[in-house]
Amino acid sequence: MSWDKARGPRIAFLGTGAQGASIGADFALAGLDVTFIEQWPDHVMAIRENGITVNLPTRTINAKVPALHLCQVAEIKEPFDIVFLVVKAYDTKWACQLIEPCLAPDGLIVGLQNGMTHEDIADVVGRERTIGAVIEIASNMFVPGITNRQNDHDTSWFALGALDPKTQERVEDVADLLRNSGTVEVMEDIRSAKWMKLVVNAAELIPSAIINLPLADAARAPGMLEVMRAAGYEAMQAALADGAKIVPIIGMPPVTTNHPERYVDQIFEEVLKTFSQADTLTTSLQDWRKGRRAEVQEVNGWVVDILAAHGQKAPVNQRVMDVAYDIEAGRIEARPENSTLLIETYQAVADRR
Numbered sequence: 437m438s439w440d441k442a443r444g445p446r447i448a449f450l451g452t453g454a455q456g457a458s459i460g461a462d463f464a465l466a467g468l469d470v471t472f473i474e475q476w477p478d479h480v481m482a483i484r485e486n487g488i489t490v491n492l493p494t495r496t497i498n499a500k501v502p503a504l505h506l507c508q509v510a511e512i513k514e515p516f517d518i519v520f521l522v523v524k525a526y527d528t529k530w531a532c533q534l535i536e537p538c539l540a541p542d543g544l545i546v547g548l549q550n551g552m553t554h555e556d557i558a559d560v561v562g563r564e565r566t567i568g569a570v571i572e573i574a575s576n577m578f579v580p581g582i583t584n585r586q587n588d589h590d591t592s593w594f595a596l597g598a599l600d601p602k603t604q605e606r607v608e609d610v611a612d613l614l615r616n617s618g619t620v621e622v623m624e625d626i627r628s629a630k631w632m633k634l635v636v637n638a639a640e641l642i643p644s645a646i647i648n649l650p651l652a653d654a655a656r657a658p659g660m661l662e663v664m665r666a667a668g669y670e671a672m673q674a675a676l677a678d679g680a681k682i683v684p685i686i687g688m689p690p691v692t693t694n695h696p697e698r699y700v701d702q703i704f705e706e707v708l709k710t711f712s713q714a715d716t717l718t719t720s721l722q723d724w725r726k727g728r729r730a731e732v733q734e735v736n737g738w739v740v741d742i743l744a745a746h747g748q749k750a751p752v753n754q755r756v757m758d759v760a761y762d763i764e765a766g767r768i769e770a771r772p773e774n775s776t777l778l779i780e781t782y783q784a785v786a787d788r789r
Contacts, residue, residue, distance in 0.1 A: 439540075445517035445613070448473055450535050452483075452503070454577035454722075455548065456522030458490045458585040462617040464499035471516075472503040473535070480505050482581025491584045506534065515540040518610060524723075525551035525734035532560035539565065544603075546596065546610060550637050550719070551734035552630055554599055563599040567607060568626035570595040570633045572686045572707070573618070574716045578726075586713050592618025593686050593711070597626025619687060631680035636703045637735045638753060639668035642760050643778065645721035645730060648770040651712050655704075657772065659779040663752065666782050667736065668700040670750040674742040686711065724763065724770055732760045755781040 439445040445468075449460040452472040463470045472488070474480050483503040490497045504512075517540050523531045532545060539545065539561060546567045547553045554568035572593040574586040596611050598604040604624070611620040623629050643664050644654035655661050673696070676682075682691050682699055688706055691699060720730035736753040743750045759777050762768045 439517040444468055446514060446540075447471070447613070448516045448519045448535070448538070450519055450521050450531055451475075451523035451527075452479065452488070453522065454575035454583045454585070454719075455571065455573055456520065457483075457488050457577065457583045458573070458575055459520070459522070459548070459614075459617045460501060461488045461490045461497060461499040461583075462589075463613065464488075464501045465497060466616040468613065468616070470501055472501050473506065473509060474503060475506050476580065477505060479503075479580040486581055489582045491582065492588050493586060494588070509534055509538060512538045515543060517543050518613070519543065519545045520548055521545055521553075521557065522548045525549050525553050525731045526729075528553045528556040529560060532557050536561050544606065544610065546614075548594070550641070550731055551634065552627075552738060553734075554626070554630065558599055564603050566599045567603070567610060568597050568599060568630055570626070570629050570685055572633070572711050574712050576717060576722055578722075586716055587618070587711060589618045591710055594618055594620045595623050595626065595629045595685060596620060597623040597629065599626070621687075623683070625681060625683060628675075628680040628683045629685050631675035631678065632683055632685045632703065634735060634738065635668050635671040635675060635700055636707055638671035638739050638756075639664040639700070639704055640707065641718045641720040642730060642732055642736055642756050643667060644718050645724055646756065646759050646763065646770055646774045646778065647772045648721065648774075649772060650714065651716050651718055652708060652714050655708060657775055659782070660775050662786075663775070663778045663782045665697075665701060665704065666752045666785065667739075667756055668704060669697050670743065670753050671739045672696045672700050673748065674739045674746075674750065677746040677748065678742050721770070729764050730760065732757055732764070736760070751785050752778070752782055 449456045450473045452474045480503045487498045487500040548571045558566040577583045614620045723730040736756045739753045740750045
């Protein structure tokens with residue numbers, strides 16, 4: 437690493453919503469050199485005035501952190517050694533293009549995001565400067581300057597891995613930093629790990645948002661668990677077709693089953709049991725309640741496109757996309773009754789098996 441070992445790396449969090457702000461706060465309280473870069477003006481002002489407040493299950497922390505508006509990136513004089521990218525998957529490329537001039541020549545960008553964003557990062561800064569990541573934390577933010585994190589460090593999980601084998605030896609140093617916020621595993625095959633996370637995201641994020649319910653309630657709604665699992669099964673088919681391997685994530689034990697669908701069930705069960713609470717809203721539902729678009733194409737659309745490239749169909753994920761786009765266009769509302777729109781497709785698929 438080229439950073440000053442005595443001072444430590446110069447770190448930026450680009451995107452400081454619910455996830456980025458809570459992790460960045462942990463870094464600041466650990467004494468690391470951290471700067472927040474954020475696109476929500478009120479959030480930046482709140483952090484400048486009162487610091488970032490993180491409400492955890494049994495405690496509240498507050499950290500004072502320098503916070504910049506996006507427009508101030510052009511004013512940055514000293515480059516960053518590490519940028520943790522915590523923006524929406526669909527914002528990845530422009531965010532990387534924005535920060536690339538502020539990245540040290542051997543600096544790294546770590547994509548703490550849903551979706552297969554590592555390739556978008558690499559397209560901008562190069563594979564040798566890209567670290568892929570998997571993140572499993574439940575959190576929400578509706579008030580500027582305040583994030584509500586439903587997982588403390590003991591139930592927060594991350595995986596990191598380099599795209600370029602020559603960079604893999606640097607990943608452990610980044611992992612040590614991230615361990616200020618939770619458990620971190622360094623993985624050789626981060627691409628497969630990200631696919632496994634996308635599998636469970638396809639099952640949970642948009643389907644639960646479509647019926648406007650917390651994740652746990654959505655999984656208990658009549659017929660929805662079958663729909664959600666079916667979306668995950670199609671995602672696993674896409675992962676395997678794309679050359680990914682079934683690897684354990686989120687702290688699960690080594691894979692002991694050769695049945696892909698059974699492993700999807702195991703991942704989903706672990707998320708519901710360990711990484712969500714009764715009132716946990718998926719990030720997609722939070723987006724819709726804030727009037728923003730969700731990561732539809734980047735998760736369910738990815739499944740549809742990958743299977744299509746291999747001559748296969750993903751009818752459940754396609755239906756999830758169609759309904760989601762109707763909601764985002766204002767043609768229908770997100771509500772529990774939408775479950776029938778998804779169940780009908782699932783049943784038609786099941787009947788053809």
